[in-house]
Amino acid sequence: MTPQIDPKGPATMLLLLPLVLRTTMGGPIPRIRFVGETDVRLTPLQRAVRYLNRFGYYGRDVATRFPKALSALQDFFGLSKSGKLDHSTMAALERPRCGLPDLGDTARWERWQHTHLTYRVEDYVRDLEADVVDEILSQAAAIWMSIVPMQIKSLAQGQPDVIIRFTESHGFESAESNEVVDILSLVLRDAEGENLEILFNERQFWSFGEGRVVKTRLGNAEGDFCMFPFTFEGQEFTSCTKAGRKDGLLWCATTDNYDRDRLYGYCPQEGLFTTGGNAEGKPCAFPFVYGTRTYNICTTDGRSDQERWCATTDNYNTDLKYGFCPNSVLTTVGGNSGKSPCFFPFNFLGQSYNACTSVGRFDGKSWCSTTADYDNDQKWGFCTSSGISLLLAAVHAFGHVLGLSHNTDPTSIMFPLYSYQRSFHLSPADINALQAIFGIKGEEPAESPIQPEPPSDICRLSSKIDAIASLNNHTIIFVGKYNMQQERMDLNAPEKIQDLFPQLPGNIDAAFEQGGYLYFVKGVRYWVFEGQVLMHEGFFMSDWLGCDK
Template structure:
């Protein structure tokens, strides 16, 4: 979606025992209570279907039935004017945040640049991808436009650019907060002052390239090559980074399909290896560390209102004020009560040991994992990512 968003436009394995399964209430399991009617009203208003300009230029409202017909026409659905199941399902799909219906009023100096060399600046990075991958994705996205238009694009590293690109969660500094995982994916503003020209990406999504996690390796012997998933190691197949075979707790992966044959590997991003941002100069996390008198043995979101996981890079944040943000693991969970923490394998649940994600204990069949060695003891968990959870930052 990036090639469109940057210019503010967008188009539309554990065994199951059904007879013996015990369903449990998972702490932090959030159910959205919005009714289908509430969803429809919010969707139709937010994306421009309830408003229309009359011949005199005044804005008016249309009926819900007419708005639904406009939406169904836009999505290629049967135009019933009713809130049927196919329309509800379409509304629940992930999408960009730019309205589908825009009632433009043109006046001098509005919604355009007065020059063809457009500048852009990347304000921050998602922990899902290496910064160099994000830089390259944006550069290639802008090339899509410069190759077929008179526009050129120059990157700035400080100051104000025509297009200010950032990743954020929920309330991220403009009047249009993101809504968590899925739903709105990104939105952009037209040229102008203040928030205008901004392109914002929802960092509650898992950003990648292609159909799965794009994991750049460090150290090892693969010279920074990307992980190859799945890969085989000692007769087993792995579709995520693993700590199997290591005694230092660092996750690793093979960079070819068969480690036993090729011996190529690298270390996966980990807070035990490095941090990004903050003022810790990229140093790795120090565990345990002290923050506001409490001891932390893992990355935390405490003290922040943006949901980003961080750690101290010395033994005491209270004393040294040194910190950095934790890179996302490819096994980072979604939702639950441990958002962003990696799955911990193996883990114990109801007295059994699990070495992969499981749907045991859930009535909805969703795959989940514990983020500590024992769910029974700590009750820390989240949903496991799958290919449907990944969003490619560049098509």
């Protein structure tokens, strides 16, 4: 979509309604209403009533008294059934959660009549690379497939059973607008009523659950992910940095110590490349002219979808060359800037800020300006923290797709409130509930009756062997998507990796045995097997294998 000039220009918005709430030695500290935020502030009681109504605690009995409905919620969440709006109850109401109700039939669709479900992502999130999203969704599906005789696969073409979108519409209330609660996802019937949709809230900051996921470009790390924190010249960095560079480009180390390993890459930034558009990935050209204005940063002007873009020459009006700006490590959430990155330093109420601040806010949340001068431009966003684990949210959403409702076990992935778990396992409640619907996993459901023939000789596939590991005194050789076991199979009869280890991807990067367990590695993901039984899977973290970074 080529940017179009809006002849009417941007709408005028009222910004500053200063309220002097307290005074310090330095004078009054104003609290303001930021552009894009509602001026309506609900009382705790109003919020609780809306919450109870939205998530099914009043049910069809509109005359249900508030204490009775609140007691039902407290019972569901495992809180003290006081029927009063105490501190622990309010804390629970403020936690991010699934948008489906807790009471009643949350999975409002018939049981699937086939065992090969398909899905396709039609709108990706800007926080993560598309291939990272695809891998996470595949892993989320595999977790459920490991316990029931079901196949849940991505479908590139044709009509899938499930459409997945990241969107800001469909009634996602945001905490910053002081509505009911922060919603992570919804599972709904599409407009035609034929297929299901998993809707993830684009307003959220999606990650692995432990901070921004940054995939590098160029450098010498071959596209590896940034490792935070990392050490450079004896100093610790928790984000991408310009330190040590004269060109101003942001970079990071891909190990915990650049001084030792010398591995690095550049962080996504518009000064390095753009995506989409018609400029073939060329970087932004700042400043550039668009319409009657000159721009020194990426803009959403002229676009109805709020995608940030820039011209890749100094004059868009004459050259019509543009691209979309990649998400920066400083990308914000919420606010009114469409996830634009923080701009440091920025001016706010006459003061200069070199880092995120909570000054000016009623709720104490950390924010930043996305231009050099907030007072003039009124563009801002919240600073990101650890983020929401897309893996956990996706496992929860797929659970609803398969017919599971919310349950009261706080250790269950189907508990409605989000809670990050570094080492994630399905709980007995999850396993029992799904196996009650589909049965216990035995033989894999048959794939399509027409399958490509495996190669006659695995050694002719490639000169590159991906990994060699030992299992039950057999040596397993991995090449591409195939494996061959010495002493068990003929040389001319390789098997697909997923025939032996169905939870693994189509090919792997490495495999090794340690302490009686078999470890597989693919990118930033790993799997731990005891024999052919999956014991654990996850992403590389600081305590992986119990080792220091």
